[in-house]
Amino acid sequence: MECYICKKNDLTEILDLGNHPPPLILLSENELKTKSEPLFPLKLFLCEVCGLVQLDDAVDPELLFRDYSYTSSASVSFKNHLHSFAKKIVEKYRLTKDDLVIDIASNDGTLLQGFLSHDVKVLGIEPSNVAKLAEEKGVTTVNDFFDEKIANEILQKYGKAKIITATNVFAHIHKLDSLMNGIKVLLDDDGSFISENHYLKDLIEKLEYDTIYHEHLRYYGLSQLVTLFEKYDMEVYHVERIPTHGGSIRVFACQKNTHEITSSVASLLMEEKEMKLTSKQTLLDFAGKVHENKSELLHILKKLQSEGKKVVGISAPARSCTVLNFCNIDSSLLNCITESSSLKIGKFTPGTHIPIKSDSFLNDEQPDYALLLSWHLKDSIVPKLRQNGFKGKFIIPLPSPKII
Secondary structure (H helix, E strand, O other): OOOOOOOOOOEEEEEEEEEEOOOOOOEOHHHHHHOOOOOEEEEEEEEOOOOOEEEOOOOOHHHHHOOOOOOHHHOHHHHHHHHHHHHHHHHHHOOOOOOEEEEEOOOOOHHHHHHHOOOOEEEEEOOOOOHHHHHHOOOOEEOOOOOHHHHHHHHHHHOOEEEEEEEOOOOOOOOHHHHHHHHHHHEEEEEEEEEEEEOHHHHHHOOOHHHOOOOOOEEOOHHHHHHHHHHOOEEEEEEEEEOHHHOEEEEEEEEOOOOOOOHHHHHHHHHHHHHOOOOHHHHHHHHHHHHHHHHHHHHHHHHHHHOOOOEEEEOOOHHHHHHHHHOOOOOOOOOOEEEOOOOOOOOEOOOOOOEEEEOHHHHHHOOOEEEEOOHHHHHHHHHHHHHHOOOOEEEEOOOOOEEO
16 A cells, blocks of 8 residues: 555554445345445555555445435535635636636536536536436536546547636545546646645544545645645645535645745645644544544433434435444434435435435424434534424534534
8 A cells, every 4th residue: 555645655544444335325225135235444544754644445436436326416505605616716717608617526517507607618527327417407528537548538629628626526536646647638728726625634623534434535634735736747826725514625726837826825834734734643633532432422322222212313425424334323223314315315324224214204203313414514404404393402423422
């Protein structure tokens, strides 16, 4: 095993979360009886040379991403976030109908719809089955994994891009060298590559170990991204911290010496240095808190079980898979998990096999407690569910388990 960025073999294990199934392969009732569920180690490592935090082995992307149950448009708040992002980029770079925007892992085309509404040319690259949803929305989409080979094919057919985006995928792609070379091939000389990634600083400070799962191969600090882009004669010229997914960073990169570097870069790098973000001790302290969280959360759930309380879960995003499997939370502790997504209702959670039911179950059955697995969205979800009529109490699992 080697570091994705510096290629050194000096990696130290930080946290072992056990063996987990792919987080978004939900099983039908028939598949529970007939299908053997694959499990893969979920271990976090630190490269003591460049400071990258990463998983050890990569699961076959064909297994993770071809048959996919996540759509960007499912969350109204995230859809609004993407459309706001598109509007901001159109205005910032004064994009016109002659400019091309390419989105890597474009999902159902939600972000590119935002650019289309401003009369900008778009192209999505999406390997999963949801690519057809993008096409139905009028978003031209290449249904394949992005790499250097695909990039060269796109170059011949569509030309270079003024903007290339990668929202919540830049840490997912196993063949990092091919990804970076593909970006270099397609990016205009004065173009910008803009990525949004979950941010290591937020992960540690908020104990967001639920963002550790097989899709996320790398856990970036800004320092490691600066090092990565330098390898490809590129540089980070601006960075923004954004609230999506519990805390992310939006990173603007370009060919060297084509954009002025803003003070945001040096400022955030200093914050990381002062925090000792990627020191071995910082990460080991984080790992210790993860195990404490597991004990505290299980104590709450088992106490409620002993009291005969009816407890359900709310929402089944990919991140819920980590908490449920690491903490051994199954249908003996949660009656079911409720969801709004039609792609998930009627299925069972990976590994723990908890039935997924419609959100209407909350109001119809009025369980005593609900474990909010999309806890990072509690400020919007809790008031909405209260307004809809749910009267029970909520269990917030992270960063410290509590009942509200």
